[in-house]
Amino acid sequence: MEPGTPRPPSQVFLNVGGKKYATTIDTLTQREPDSMLATIFSGQHTVFTDDKTGMIFIDRDGKHFRHILNWLRDGIIPMLQDSDYQELIREAEYYQLLGLVENINASLCNRKDEDTPVVELTELTRKEVIQIIQSEKVRFRGVNLSGLDLSKLDLSYVDFSYACIQKTNFSRANLNKAKFGDAEAGGSIFEDANLRECELIGADLHQAKLDRANLQSANLQDACLTQSSLCEADLRSAHLQSAKFTGANLQGANLEGANLKGAKLNGANLQGANLQRAYLREVDLRDSQLDGAKLGGANLLGVIR
Template sequence: MMKRAQIFKDTSRSKGKVFPVYQKVEDLYAAIGKWCGASVSGLYTTDGAEITDVDVIRDNEILYISKPHRSSSMQSDPDADRCEDWITLNVGGRTFCTAKSTLVAVEPESMLAKMFDSKHRWENTIDRSGAYLLDRSPEYFEVILGYLRHRQLIIGPSVNPRGVLEEARFFGLDSLMEKLETLVEEYQPKTDHTPLTRREVIGALLVNQTNCELRFQGMNFSGADLSRLDLRYINFKLANLSGCDLTKANLNSCSFERANLTHAVMDGANVQGVKMLCCNAEGASMKGCNFDDPSGLKANMEELRLVRLRSVRSQSSGMQRERHQIRGDAHAAAYDTDCTMTRSKFVFCSALVFRIFILLQIFMYIVLVQSFLYCVCL
């Protein structure tokens, strides 16, 4: 039984005819040429493949005289359209899978949208796996992609909003830039003398790594509630922390050089390795503070001013104490540091008075004995 083939001039299928498949492809070309009134040099499948041998033609197969365009063939296949919308991005060596509609929908006039919009598609560089190459930071691009997906700005604690803002500016995402500028301005330390709040300090902590020194030199924290916060390695040099609540805060290796800690509450705080050179802690409360460090790191409290210090049961064997100014009504019960100078002076004076009293008693006893012997001799 001879095979048949459905021949159309183009993919619109407006004009077609069924032809028998001859033994030679040249005979088939000649028959089709007589029908369409033009010379035919090739036949193509729906996928654009050229037919060169009649043996590969299947019975009742649809063939075209002109080669189909890929866009036309893809329009006839809804599943292919959905697959075509998905792309892979190689951002700084890290791959992201997303849809083109995600990159275009929120900011259609942005540079990122025009890079992948079909009307303004750029000639993007593609790697061997077919992913589009973008020489940007993957850490910040992940935040941008999340925003384009669900219209919400979500930044992890280890991501700096300033970096995301620079990426948003590069891609021309205006709506995201407004949100990031507000966020950066909100968490940026103030340059005036207005005291910083607990929320502002937490915001600064979230955008900086724990092992990096955060500079709060000369800043105003007067009356701020910083209790139970992890404030390790922070530079508080010349800062104003008067009346600040630092209860049970982690102040490991912080610098309070020449800082104002008057009437600050540091009860139960971890002050291992702190530097408090020439710091003013008049009227401060340091009950239950921990100065001990098993690694041998010592707290430097040279010329620390501790007037009316309240420091009951502090663990302080790891302190370097030189030329402390300690006076007033300091409550030094069970305080085993050189802060007991006043008590030592009192004990010394008491011992001296006691010795003088004993010597007087001995002198009086000798006088009485001599008087008794004189009377006996008479």
């Protein structure tokens, strides 16, 4: 291109916190069209350039912006240290690049999984479980732990996905952020257990005992809790979409702010339960007992009674 020739209209020069970058409108707008960058450079807003340099200034740390451009160009996640990943996530969140954030988090999870030993045994004893959790962070995916007494153990962050844990005793155990996705846990005991922020998506917990369990912010989407007991359980802000509580005992349970959209609570005992500000849209409440239940501010649109 000869000196003085106007550059192509799609070309953009950026000054990000003192670091200079050259890119195109297509790069900034096509991969993540809902991002802040796409909105700014989509032509919907006036973009101001420096009259002397012709550059657009962005007041952010320019260190990781090259990784952001590489993501927008090719969908590439760089190989970084964990601390650098956290910095990159912060920048990606600022630019509202949700796809980049999700891919970084997935990459970090895969890295942790590769470094985490997988238990290959099909059956374990309580003693063996204690020895393993004392030595390593492990996954018990698909392992048969049925009938074991695992009460009062620290099992936080442990992965029980797809495990067979029927009639297993987890009472008073610390299961903070543990994973039980699609686990078979029918008849198991979780009384007084800490299940805060647990992942129980699709888990079979029919006839399980969860009285007084802490399930704050736990994810029980699509879980089966038919005929289970959750008396005085703490389910505040839990995700309970499409969960099945048919015939369950939730007397005195705290479900404040919980998302119960599409859940089945028909025949459930909700006497004295706190359902304030809960999302009960399209919930099946036929034949349920609601004496003394608190429903202030709850979304009851489409409730089946």
